[in-house]
Amino acid sequence: GAVVSQHPSWVICKSGTSVKIECRSLDFQATTMFWYRQFPKQSLMLMATSNEGSKATYEQGVEKDKFLINHASLTLSTLTVTSAHPEDSSFYICSASGGISTDTQYFGPGTRLTVL
Amino acid sequence: AQRVTQPEKLLSVFKGAPVELKCNYSYSGSPELFWYVQYSRQRLQLLLRHISRESIKGFTADLNKGETSFHLKKPFAQEEDSAMYYCALDSGGYNKLIFGAGTRLAVHP
DSSP states (O other): OOOEEEEOSEEEEOTTOOEEEEEEESSSOEEEEEEEEEOTTSOEEEEEEEETTSOOEEOTTOOTTTEEEEEEETTEEEEEEOSOOGGGOEEEEEEEEETTEEEEEEEOOOEEEEEO | OOEEEOOOSEEEEETTSOEEEOOEEEOSSOOEEEEEEEOTTSOOEEEEEGGGTOOBTTBEEOOBTTTTBOOEEESSOOGGGOEEEEEEEESTTSSOEEEOOOEEEEEEO
């Protein structure tokens, strides 16, 4: 149980385009979803926290207009990287908490974004 | 400032040897600490948390508030323990995790 999926697993796009990454909780209702970013050989950095039906809370230094987060249902959150640039290339990981164990985060497999 | 420090990027041991992965934290309140593990080509998963005081796969971790540490230990390492280990701090109890840089454990036969 407690499986989180991400789609796509990898994406390559041209500079200036927008990319949407989906995060789904497959077998539980995720009241809270988290988006992280991981640069090569570095740790996960929390970008934002989203609760179903409300606006996401962004961490300091994360541009909310650049990284649009939508958490429209208890099983789906999306991260849209708008007008992507090469410096946005990174590994994006989502996690979800909810169900029986609300204080445990279950992580998705991550999405590798490469912006050319 | 809230911070998690894992001083070792790589820890290399032989099978059967004891293992200690170090984690130190900086937090003014009452911390809630976790160890996450990422095996090769798999997603990050929770290994253990300090409030549970449990042993998972032979690993234990004790919170030492005096030394602000939460080191992960196992008396006899196995090859299947080879993975990336991350120490994490829940800052403020809102389930917002601050991760350390991670330590890669390599267990050799």
